[in-house]
Amino acid sequence: MTNLVSQVLENHPETRTSDNKLYIKCAQYLGAETLSDLENTDLSIISLHKCRQKLNREGKFLPPQDVLEQRRKRGGEVKKYMIGG
Numbered sequence: 001m002t003n004l005v006s007q008v009l010e011n012h013p014e015t016r017t018s019d020n021k022l023y024i025k026c027a028q029y030l031g032a033e034t035l036s037d038l039e040n041t042d043l044s045i046i047s048l049h050k051c052r053q054k055l056n057r058e059g060k061f062l063p064p065q066d067v068l069e070q071r072r073k074r075g076g077e078v079k080k081y082m083i084g085g
Contacts, residue, residue, distance in 0.1 A: 004029060005051040009061035016063040019049045 008015055008025045015022040023045045030041050055061050062068065 001047055002051050002054070005048055006055060006061070009052065009055065016052075016061055017067050019045060019052065022048055022052060 004026055005022070008022060008029060012021075012025050015025050023043065026048060027038055027041055027043055030043065032038050032041055052061070056063075063071075
């Protein structure tokens with residue numbers, strides 16, 4: 001799965017900012033052409049998300065800087081809300 005995700009992220013930078021786009025593109029790489037074809041793949045959007053996160057932690061296939069900053073800000077807001085601030 002990691003090889004597939006790496007290949008898609010490398011060849012399609014737009015998938016670096018959206019797990020949905022990553023899922024669709026990975027499914028296409030596996031031959032899916034219709035929604036019905038998705039049933040014949042072993043893809044899980046959660047598994048793809050985790051693979052992308054692992055690669056990102058290794059410094060690979062990072063999204064643009066503005067997206068990283070937006071995610072950091074949003075993460076901080078969620079954390080602040082969760083602790084009651």
